[in-house]
Amino acid sequence: TQLDLIRNFSIVAHIDHGKSTLADRLIQMTGTVAERDMKAQILDSMDIERERGITIKANTVRIEYPAKDGKTYILNLIDTPGHVDFAYEVSRSMRAVEGSLLVVDASQGVEAQTLANVYHALDAGHEIVPVLNKIDLPAAEPERVKQNIEDVIGLDASDAIAISAKSGLGIPDVLEAIVTRLPAPKGDRDAPLKAMLVDSWYDPYLGVVVMVRIMDGVMKKGDRVRMMQTNAVYGIDKLAVLKPQMVDIAELGPGEIGIFTASIKQVRDTRVGDTITHERGGCTQALPGFKPAQPVVFCGLFPVDANDFEALRDAIEKLSLNDASFSTEMETSAALGFGFRCGFLGLLHLEVIRDRLEREYDLDLITTAPSVVFKLYMKDGEVRDLHNPADMPDLTYVDHIEEPRIKATIMVPDDYLGDILKLCQERRGVQLNLTYAGNRAMVEYDLPLAEVVFDFYDRLKSVTKGYASFDYTISEYREDFLVKMSILVNEEPVDALSIMVHRDRAEARGRAMVEKLKDLIPRHMFKIPIQAAIGARVIARETLSAMRKDVTAKCYGGDATRKKKLLEKQKAGKKRMRQFGKVEIPQEAFIAALKMD
Ligand code: GTP
Numbered sequence: 025t026q027l028d029l030i031r032n033f034s035i036v037a038h039i040d041h042g043k044s045t046l047a048d049r050l051i052q053m054t055g056t057v058a059e060r061d062m063k064a065q066i067l068d069s070m071d072i073e074r075e076r077g078i079t080i081k082a083n084t085v086r087i088e089y090p091a092k093d094g095k096t097y098i099l100n101l102i103d104t105p106g107h108v109d110f111a112y113e114v115s116r117s118m119r120a121v122e123g124s125l126l127v128v129d130a131s132q133g134v135e136a137q138t139l140a141n142v143y144h145a146l147d148a149g150h151e152i153v154p155v156l157n158k159i160d161l162p163a164a165e166p167e168r169v170k171q172n173i174e175d176v177i178g179l180d181a182s183d184a185i186a187i188s189a190k191s192g193l194g195i196p197d198v199l200e201a202i203v204t205r206l207p208a209p210k211g212d213r214d215a216p217l218k219a220m221l222v223d224s225w226y227d228p229y230l231g232v233v234v235m236v237r238i239m240d241g242v243m244k245k246g247d248r249v250r251m252m253q254t255n256a257v258y259g260i261d262k263l264a265v266l267k268p269q270m271v272d273i274a275e276l277g278p279g280e281i282g283i284f285t286a287s288i289k290q291v292r293d294t295r296v297g298d299t300i301t302h303e304r305g306g307c308t309q310a311l312p313g314f315k316p317a318q319p320v321v322f323c324g325l326f327p328v329d330a331n332d333f334e335a336l337r338d339a340i341e342k343l344s345l346n347d348a349s350f351s352t353e354m355e356t357s358a359a360l361g362f363g364f365r366c367g368f369l370g371l372l373h374l375e376v377i378r379d380r381l382e383r384e385y386d387l388d389l390i391t392t393a394p395s396v397v398f399k400l401y402m403k404d405g406e407v408r409d410l411h412n413p414a415d416m417p418d419l420t421y422v423d424h425i426e427e428p429r430i431k432a433t434i435m436v437p438d439d440y441l442g443d444i445l446k447l448c449q450e451r452r453g454v455q456l457n458l459t460y461a462g463n464r465a466m467v468e469y470d471l472p473l474a475e476v477v478f479d480f481y482d483r484l485k486s487v488t489k490g491y492a493s494f495d496y497t498i499s500e501y502r503e504d505f506l507v508k509m510s511i512l513v514n515e516e517p518v519d520a521l522s523i524m525v526h527r528d529r530a531e532a533r534g535r536a537m538v539e540k541l542k543d544l545i546p547r548h549m550f551k552i553p554i555q556a557a558i559g560a561r562v563i564a565r566e567t568l569s570a571m572r573k574d575v576t577a578k579c580y581g582g583d584a585t586r587k588k589k590l591l592e593k594q595k596a597g598k599k600r601m602r603q604f605g606k607v608e609i610p611q612e613a614f615i616a617a618l619k620m621d
Contacts, residue, residue, distance in 0.1 A: 211278025
């Protein structure tokens, strides 16, 4: 295809502003998918994505569009993930295209993820077409939102396109704008092959599928290609474009986007952002800026029933075939037995994986508290990564500890600003900036990631009744006074409950945790002390009193069916309990104990 007949673009938007609905409309109006095959939100192929309404894996579709100038253009849409956990994937896939549609809900305005994503697009040098969606809503205020885009992003919005992705209003204008306002790709057909690895995934029938954008040269079926990061060489078995189903193609030239398969065993062997060239006569200079995605949040996953360990191992292996950014390592815990220590790109990533393990593989899991990676500077000069608070060495060997900090951007109606400032302050935040656009405030904070990984999103949502939006980037590692706090139940340390905490916060956190645990652990026939400790020093203590005899008597009294029901209920409850010495702790306790009110 001639370069000037190609347009490559992505859609950037805050969650729920209508990215998927618009993509579906573009596909539908160009007849790319027959009407009867049009399922709601074609691009979100995984169930879990559809259910949660979030796009996790980048997808793409090739659309043929006969424009008003009489020529037929090829439009390649790359669907980028919208969530902060996948920021690296977003920034890479943006480099595969030349322009973006910036979709903003005309009843809402610019939100934190709009900003974060538009910055990725600007970084990648994109031409940007602002699109105001949902103008069918009575609450839509296109003029105010145009102003808002100019004030907050600094982007000229005077020729923003007003649409309703839901009803189809304005979609022809969007298609025309893609052709007239976005630039055509550049590239040299005669130069050595230089292709960017945009995405890869595991397909049960085809194995690993690799999505590429050709920068220079031509890729053909049967070619032998080399991945410049890993130096591995593969023969291309299948070359296709996505419409969105795969349609085989003989070659991909400059500016084109497509997929290939090449008997690649695992997704791990393909690095997003890597440069692919021919084995012989290839290019010598890779595309700039490659870096592997780093997991930042770690937690332990253990089967509730120890007999499920093998099943968990299988499930984790299968999932990691398709997700290179999910790292795992076997772990044993005195309390929880055999399990895995897993690393994730962020909290949402963690939740998605845990959900899939529980639903698709029918596993009952205990998830330990999410923790970040701390850097331990040992007195002997060694620097260690601490993925699990349980592995914290004796403090006498440690010179100092550093933790990851983030730069958070929060946008919120100014009525709630006070609550946000208070929340960030409680989480050891340092305010960096505060600006207003209309009656919305934009505040930037420097925060420890450890204070955010747990329940920060939930708290943010609840204190602002859902009106705040939030985004972050990891900024740096910085030293702070951090200690390991252990929890002892009936004098026994429960390693899965130990956390790293700032020394000044330890008493308050410890107190909150033991109080929570007192409510979460059912009474036993004996008294149970619940303690929080730093080293050997107890900093908070509660006692769960013993069950009274007459209570049990009452419980087991009554008619036979009631008794049976009660016993069944207890059995079901038992499944989710873990035995620690003589004490049973319910699964919910591991997470609930850590929530801060
Ligand atoms: P994520 O995939 O979660 O990032 O969201 P998204 O940006 O893709 O939003 P999606 O297309 O899923 O739309 C979010 C909600 O807004 C859905 O309930 C849509 O039906 C609705 N919606 C999308 N476009 C319009 C529109 O033009 N008008 C109205 N009234 N609702 C719309």
